Amino acid sequence: MSLREPPAVRETLARAIGAARLRDGAAPRDLVDDLLPPVVARPESAGEVAELLGCAAREGFAVIPTAGGTRRAFGNPPERADVLLDLGALASLREWSPRDGVLVAEPALAVGDAERLVAADAQTLAGDWPVRSTGTLGGSAAAGRPPLDALGPAGPRWSVIGVEVALPDGTLRRHGARVAKNVAGFDVTRLHVGALGTLGVITEITLRARPRAGRKSETPFSESNAFRANVLGPDGTEVAAVELRMPGGRLAPAEPPTTLCLDEPADSASARDRFRAWLARWREVASAANGVAIVLAAPPSWKRDVDVWCGEPPAALPLMRKLKALYDPTRVLNPGRYVAGL
Amino acid sequence: MSDRLVAALSAIVGPDAVVADRASLTTYESDAFGLVRGDARAVVLPRSTDEVSRVVALCHREHVPVVPRGAGTGLSGGAAPVDGGVIVETARMKRILSIDAAARLAVVQPGVANAVLSAAARPHGLVFGPDPSSGAVCTLGGNAAENAGGPHALKHGLTTQHVLGLEVVLANGEVVNLGGAVDGMPGYDLVGLFVGSEGLLGVTTALTVRLSPLAPETRTLLVAFPSLVAGCEAVGDLIEAGLEPSALEALDRGTIATIEASAEYAAGYPLDAELALLVDLDGTAVEVERAVAEASRICRARGATEIREGADESSRRKLWKGRKSAFGAMGRLRGDVYVLDGTVPRSALPRVLAFTVDVAARYGLTICNVFHAGDGNLHPNISFDGRDPDMTRRALAAGAEILRACVDAGGSITGEHGVGVEKLSFMHWMFGERELAEMEALKRLVDPSLSLNPGKLIPSTKGCAEAKGKHDLVGEPR
């Protein structure tokens, strides 16, 4: 719950980035799990994003960034949601240099559009990257999971070579460079990748592409190291999905089942209990094999019952808390959505 | 006072694992970047995580800096004890704890040498991807701390893409596990932050690393070009044609001459070439066949005067021999070599390489270029005589000017060797005040008393570090 009334939120933000950038939140399209942010802000520059975050941090408004919206259900349900930060207006390509294999873009450029662009030059971003044409580059960096069949170097630690981020202190920071081989200073870019927008908002992203040829020559070895388990409702539609990520793709034999078929309605207490028990068993299997089981999507009420990220919190949770406190001391960015409620 | 410290350290690791006599300590004054030095109070050689933890905790209580050290092959002064303190050397933590061939994972202690792990993985058809030229001695702990690369980083990546988990001892002695046995563990990517942090955030005591399948086939081409520009443009052409060589290395005329002049290192490289490219193409037999034909065609179109092919292991090894011994051969020129490590976008290679020639002429120095061309990672090697202060000053100033040109071209002051002490004063070319302050804040978050490897990487924390070296490293050009 917000400490402020919606009109106050909107007035305060209007002073920061102008009323023209704001509208009221409307269900269902602006829902974040089952919370409706009263205000939707659509900034038109990185500077405006930083202004907005600075203002939100001073006032204690919880901000939920969103771009393509394809993964809005990922993460724990937020504790609060005052402002939906729509990054959709920041979608332009800054640069694509085929000779350098480097692409620089605003965060809301669609993954599919970027991939088509580099594919025309016989290169690929997607070889290392989960693509969904309406998902955005920034959203993928913030919420994407490393590829499921990585062999050798792949995934965001390979692809994302630089970011500009807006922080809750109202500033913009640049890390990384336009070259893939760069070890100057701490690799701060890594902190924002996979952080689900809980430390800062990515306002520009620099990616490396690779020749398509490399992609092809990897295929013969491909072997998945992550599986998707899911829960189906009585009508056969997917109600929840879980990523099972095991070293070397090891999966225990059929037990527990990779698909849980419900015969009761998904909103019943018994369905929720069965999900929780099924997930707990998967988590035992996963942790015994040094793997993890992460809930990719589930009804909000189910998610509130568990931590979508893990059973046991990571050993380095105290360090992660300190990081969160450093970047977002008043907990305004996606509060509660990350690991162990960060 | 120092004796009390030595006694306390000996009580933890045993007297045979503490080095504290002046004569032995001189070996530890610097790393392979000889221009910065310092005097450590002692070197300890722990055998286990627990010993590292107790040593670091002791130093923390006593307010003594801790400098982690692997094999000391670093090229930026990272392991030099510029602020004194205790060096924690990992030479006795050399065990490969496990290799899980099916999961393509290894768990190792930090002192295992890079090539030792690859040799152990080879019978399983696997290899550790990063292959720094120093691989025979440099340690995996050092590789992770520097985020090391190597000739095959172009396709197979830097160390960061191969480390899944780290066990680290924090500045207060606490042991923490970061990451795990799979990519994408829940939570912030602390492994990504710690890799490349040059020993400032923790002492690595174990690593879980990815092993990669050996390519079924690799072929090597040695291609001679009549000009620097033609060779550099061929590099860009190869990538733009959609080829992905696993290595794409370049040697200039000076480097070739130096290698060929040495009886020990001579590899039969073409002496009349201005630039030679060494190209590895890997994949299935069919793919490699096609790639070799395509690469040859592209190089000829750029005016290649000669193309030699190594198809089997022994002929490949022969072609690589000169490249691998280039640094060693260069040391023969004047005794000292200042190895630069700037990166530029591939499209800027011809321009920046030509600039190094210009700088060499202006400073009256010999600069040989041998570099990871595919990555745009230049290694201009400046030969100088360290006993000649004027020449040393010129070498440093010339180096700074070249690195500045790399940054101006949109690149970096370091592609794989790290900032260490050497590049402290260049950091603000790449980062604003806010970003540098952010790095310091991250450092203080994990190590509030700045006791781990002080005087490195973050310019603002250089403070009290008093380099013993007689050369001022602030050679910033205007």
Ligand SMILES: Cc1cc2nc3c(=O)[nH]c(=O)nc-3n(C[C@H](O)[C@H](O)[C@H](O)COP(=O)(O)OP(=O)(O)OC[C@H]3O[C@@H](n4cnc5c(N)ncnc54)[C@H](O)[C@@H]3O)c2cc1C
């Ligand atoms: C768990 C998971 C599995 C996936 N698997 C696949 C797959 O197998 N195949 C496939 O094709 N695609 C896959 N993707 C999709 C691809 O990664 C998405 O396209 C992308 O993650 C979401 O982009 P979006 O713009 O729709 O993000 P949104 O849904 O808008 O946002 C996702 C999350 O990221 C945050 N966020 C968004 N933009 C920013 C930003 N600029 N800065 C900071 N935070 C931001 C949001 O707050 C939100 O929490 C997967 C994604 C996830 C999360």
Ligand SMILES: Cc1cc2nc3c(=O)[nH]c(=O)nc-3n(C[C@H](O)[C@H](O)[C@H](O)COP(=O)(O)OP(=O)(O)OC[C@H]3O[C@@H](n4cnc5c(N)ncnc54)[C@H](O)[C@@H]3O)c2cc1C
């Ligand atoms: C001839 C030659 C060729 C080289 N070729 C390459 C190359 O191709 N690619 C490349 O990337 N580098 C190269 N290097 C540089 C060097 O070998 C690498 O940086 C290597 O990773 C350093 O490893 P090391 O064990 O020698 O570390 P050291 O030099 O001992 O230390 C390097 C840094 O790592 C820290 N450190 C060491 N161990 C630990 C630990 N366990 N925990 C925390 N911090 C630690 C130290 O404090 C220091 O900051 C070369 C060097 C030489 C001399």
